[in-house]
Amino acid sequence: MKQKIFIADDHPLFLKGLKGFLEENNFDVIGEAPNGELALKFIQEIEPHLAILDLDMPGLSGLEVAKMCHEKEIQTKIILLTFHKESYIYQQAKSLNISGYMTKDFDLEELLDCIDLVSKNETYLNEKILPENLSGKLNDKPVNLTPTEIKIIRYIADGLTTKDISGILFIAERTVDKHRSNIIKKLDLDKKHNSLLLWAQKNKEIIY
Template sequence: MPESITTIIIADDHPILLKGLKDFLQDLGLHVLATASDGKELLEKVLELKPEIVLMDLEMPGMTGLEVGEKMNELGLSTKKILLTLHKELFILQKAKELQFSGYILKEFALGELTDAISIIKKGGKFFSEKIWENDRKQPLKELSEPLTPSETKILRLIADGLSSKEIADKLFISERTVDKHRSNVISKLNLEKKHNSLLLWAQRNRDIIG
């Protein structure tokens, strides 16, 4: 198999949705190694086939998607994890992030977001559906008391793509310390809480206004 083809396993307990996802991902050029309809079956297939990505439903018989993700972490698996769910609750998103999921996609928007999500995740980034915050008020950048510099805007775009400070530093040929300083300045200008990933969450839900 050519190295450029991404391998994936998908899991959902709804047969029609599972088939639709499989057909869609194959049309994108991904190699679907297997499908599963419950969490325990999924974990067994991930251990056996070692895909690059696993796309899993949150609510499955046997084990939930979060439980499968936690078990994968315990086993030291490098497979990237994407959670598929109907839930918009931020505490579930936060739990997924704590378990090192690379993606969080809402089922109702899955076909519209999977292409971008997989592209970003294959490059080492993260993708969290901005639809989770669709009722939140967005703050236009032009209304900031102190505008973002071109460098800050460029770094904000890369943060929206899920890149870490080290990855941004390597990409822009600057030090990681410089990136962190820019991040700190942007957090201050946007008046964000200084919590882990607060800037990533803001960048994800405001992707359309930072270009």
């Protein structure tokens, strides 16, 4: 029995190519949509085995569609496709029991591997999302962090921005940035963009 798959993406050429590839590999593409609202409507009515959704779509994002399906306990397994490699977005997807999360620069064979694992009730995470070359190691506990720095790194792990943290702690944004710089120095992280965010995401279990 062919596995029934629904696909949604706001780029017509990508959607057409994805449909053709899936059908060539013996999958039954039973529907497609150019935006999140139509995708949600179809999934709610049909409940296909699997839905492959673009994360960034007009109306509702793939993540918002997944959230609503999760709240309504719809059993359709969802794979998100995206250009975003930030781990905090993956953490949001993980909290919604997303079955697969892949960047759009995937190899076609990789998508088949992802579908195969998802069909076996396993999850698939594209290895490009969580870089391994961070200076902070998984088992290293943060040392010499002040109580405020610990609060800030927890907020960062939850995906909050400098502006968000500033509002919560009632301190200036430049003060938050100063704390971030101090944390990066204490953890001996690279100074490149998002290094602290990625470290915090990978090490949540030792900062809470």
